[in-house]
Amino acid sequence: xxxxxxxxxxxxxxIISFLFVFLSFIxxxxxNLKFLPIxxxxxxxxxxxxxxxYDPSLRLxxxxxxxxxxxxxxxxxxxxxxxxxLIAGRLMSIAAGVLTLIGLYLLSWxxxxxxxxxxxxxxxxxxxxxxxxxxxxxxxxxxxGMFAVWCLYLAILLVRSTTLGISLMLGLVFGGSLLTKSSxxxxxxxxxxxxxxxxxxx
Numbered sequence: 001x002x003x004x005x006x007x008x009x010x011x012x013x014x015i016i017s018f019l020f021v022f023l024s025f026i027x028x029x030x031x032n033l034k035f036l037p038i039x040x041x042x043x044x045x046x047x048x049x050x051x052x053x054y055d056p057s058l059r060l061x062x063x064x065x066x067x068x069x070x071x072x073x074x075x076x077x078x079x080x081x082x083x084x085x086l087i088a089g090r091l092m093s094i095a096a097g098v099l100t101l102i103g104l105y106l107l108s109w110x111x112x113x114x115x116x117x118x119x120x121x122x123x124x125x126x127x128x129x130x131x132x133x134x135x136x137x138x139x140x141x142x143x144x145g146m147f148a149v150w151c152l153y154l155a156i157l158l159v160r161s162t163t164l165g166i167s168l169m170l171g172l173v174f175g176g177s178l179l180t181k182s183s184x185x186x187x188x189x190x191x192x193x194x195x196x197x198x199x200x201x202x
Contacts, residue, residue: 018122021101022126025101028126028132029132029135033090039139042138045062045067047085048062049079053079068181078091088138090137093136093138093139093142093143096142097134097146100149101122107121108122140181144177147173148184151173155170158170
């Protein structure tokens with residue numbers, strides 16, 4: 001217990017700064033979430049999730065429109081706990097935004113090793129208007145953005161440590177991005193760029 005308190009006291013500024021950014025992120029995403037007018041694409045995706053929730057044979061209905069099903073499946077899972085399908089879809093986008101925030105912190109730390117850069121990066125994301133809008137809507141972009149950040153982070157970890165565990169996690173994240181949207185292929189196409197941080201001499 002004493003060791004935990006020492007760590008908290010030692011990094012109290014970083015912890016307080018992260019909590020401020022995180023709480024600001026949550027407040028900006030949840031503010032008037034229920035009363036935000038519904039977007040056309042939101043209605044389509046939420047309806048697909050609703051159909052898949054009540055009829056298991058329709059859980060691949062998004063493929064009819066050429067859309068991958070992962071985001072629809074996740075909304076259906078959230079609908080087990082949230083009766084309002086639109087709010088369930090928007091909560092799924094907010095959850096993806098939270099994971100994006102964490103991924104950006106880890107990514108900036110891995111690249112620069114500076115707490116200020118990490119804090120500024122998540123601060124900018126939390127208050128970036130475009131990110132706020134996407135995280136508040138039940139559309140694919142919030143989830144595909146989350147996968148892009150984690151793909152880049154794990155790719156950099158892989159070329160720096162080349163371990164089997166990281167390669168497996170990266171493969172799972174690649175797969176998740178492909179099951180979310182076709183633009184997830186860009187994560188695979190850009191993977192060789194990570195070789196710029198590879199230590200060829202070592």
